[in-house]
Amino acid sequence: MADSYVHGASSTPLFGETIGTHFTRAAQQFADRPALIVRHQGVRWTYGEMLRRAEDVAANLLALGLKPGDRIGIWSPNNSEWALTQYATAIAGLILVNINPAYRLTEVEYALNKAGCAAIITATRFKTSEYVTMLEVLGAEKLPLLRHRIQIGAETHKGYLNFSALMEPASDAARAHLHEVSSRLQCDDPINIQFTSGTTGAPKGATLTHHNILNNGFFIGEAQRFTERDVVCIPVPLYHCFGMVLGNLACTTHGAAIVYPGEGFDPLATLEAVQAERCTALYGVPTMFIAQLNHPDFAKFDLTTLRTGIMAGSPCPIEVMRRAITDMHMSEVTIAYGMTETSPVSFQSSTTDSIERRVSTVGRIHPHVEVKIVDAEGRIVPRGTAGELCTRGYSVMQGYWGEPERTAEAIDAARWMHTGDLAVIDEEGFCNIVGRIKDLVIRGGENIYPREVEEFLFRHPKVAEVQVVGVPDTKFGEELCAWIRLKPGESATAEEIRAHCQGQIAHYKIPRYVKFVEEFPMTVTGKVQKFLMRERMIEELGLTVEKTA
Structure with a gap:
């Protein structure tokens, strides 16, 4: 019997460039096509407009005195400013630190200090979270490295720069400085820190590069057969890989349009966005799809433009998958599996896999990625045998920010990322996640x-x-x-x-x-x-x- 080792051999090469370089080329190629539609803000930008705005924000951030490699936190629900910040920081070589919008005092204090953030871009508030108030409670003494506080929205607070100032046209000198800085950036430079809860207490900052997330976003889009004609509804949060990699980067690497139906998930707003924008793809965790399918007004919406999308985050009940395919017309919906530390996706079902395969497995190996299933002693097990899933390849993070010991616990000497997930790979290469070694x-x-x-x-x-x-x-x-x-x-x-x-x-x-x-x-x-x-x-x-x- 074959060993539980799979390799995503591919004739499509990896991109050896930065997100900024790639996005600039995409924006030139798709200049007049829609890039970003934010329903709750009335934003509709073409690729050409989005690039210009991202470059202005990038140049103005550098003009504040920030330098490539500096960390900049973002603490906000989904909005156009979040998307601009993602691309602007990449163009300027600043490391974006994603702060979960649900974080409270002790958590945001830990994340900002752990990453050593020099700046934070924050919403004023979201739901019951008063972000600016919380930052004021922490004060300068608890956040000693934070030099710049930038606020999204029309309200003004003493000591805060409004994000709208970053969107002002950058001076010629600032743009020249940006061009000089971005020309020196390399694809292996770290560009994003995402905190993952740790089994030993404090969250760890998974450090991801341009190479990690640009390529993963591209192949996620390839698995859904994206083109510039696709319109992708993204109600999942941007602070997580699901929103910023599976969502934003899968779109911009294909010239597809990004649609945010609201600040946070709302089933009615999502259904309205799909119908109004004639979306061809829809993302969500199973609970989001259940909420839409069970909405009292569900039958009133025309969802016939939908074709594909991604359901991920937790196992999908077969009935939910069936209804997504029949009632939501998502005949080519895919399932994806991964972890933040691997950029994130390692396995994804294809648009042609059977419904049974899509609910009982997480698909097959992604291009250019290796996976092996090992026993407790680290030996590869035969196909059909459960063991720990280990991932290797371009997608594996650089490490946990500032924590070489914890990095060494997760990534071995041969660069295998040990996921802690128990999995089985069958004879055809389909993977099934059967449990968790740790008690996640x-x-x-x-x-x-x-x-x-x-x-x-x-x-x-x-x-x-x-x-x-x-x-x-x-x-x-x-x-x-x-x-x-x-x-x-x-x-x-x-x-x-x-x-x-x-x-x-x-x-x-x-x-x-x-x-x-x-x-x-x-x-x-x-x-x-x-x-x-x-x-x-x-x-x-x-x-x-x-x-x-």
Whole structure:
């Protein structure tokens, strides 16, 4: 039997250039075609207009005194400024640091300081998050490296430059400086830091290069057969690879149009955008597709222009896939799998794979990528045998920002990225993700490592010990459940524990279920048996375990 090793041999070469160089050429080729449509802002830019605006922002950022290699955070929901910042920082050689819009005080403080951000571009507010207020609470003493604060929107705050100032036409001198800077950039320069929750507590900053994400975006678009005639609806967040790589870069490498239906996901706004803009592709995690399919007005919308798209983030129930194909006309919808550290996609189904393949597997290996499945001793296992999925190739990150030890734990001497996912590759090369070596919880497409939540809850003065597991949930796929052992003589309520989390950690990391216990199920060697905790909670709460094909 063959070994579980696959290589995406391809006659299509990789791009050996920067995002700025590639985007400039695309903008010249598709100058008059639509590049960016932002429904909630009334923005409609052609490729020519978007390039000019991105160059102005890039030149004006350098004019502030920022230099190639400086880190610049972006803390905002989806909007035209986010897209401009992505391309402008790439053109100027600035490293864009994605800040999750759901982050609260301790998380944003950690991310900005860990990456050493010299500047931040921030929305004023989004939903219940008052971004400018939170930054003011942190102040200069807690963010000592932050020199520039740039605010999106019409409001003005002392000490903040408005983003609109960056969009002013750059001076000839500023443009000449930009040209000189961008001409020296290399495709292997780091260009993006994305934080991923760590099993050992604090999030790690996956450092990605032009080469990583430009090429991954291109081949993601190729898998969907994108051309300049495609119009792609992107309701997924830009701070995540799903939005900025699978979304923006897959489009701009093919001259396709990008459509943002709103600041955040809304099923009605997404359906309206697909119909009004005659979108040919739609992105989302399964819960987003479910919300649209179950919307009371769903039948009123004409979605016949849809052809393809991507469903990713968590396993897709077969009925949801069937309805996406029949009711939403997405006959060529694809499934993608990857991780932030691999830019992100390693496997993707093709537009011609059977529906059964699209729901039971994550497709086949991406071009120019290698994957092997190994046992606990690092040996490649036979096809059809489960083991840890390891990825190698152009897509593997440079490392975790400022953390060589944690990088060495993830990427071995032969440059294999160890994903921590358990997978099986069949005889035809299709991959099926069967579990997680570590106890990662995926709630509505958001990856949550229980250790990070445990370490935060442990700060509560009454908590002696805490363990967090994921339990099944019909809406979000999984929800968090915390088992807490209190200090002697203390008493607490679930509401008190959740209140401790409000405003400090992202809403999706706050445990839905809290159980106070005297002890945890342990092995003889003293390790907590989280699977037993999970089983007990499923029984105690009467939860349903979702079955997929």
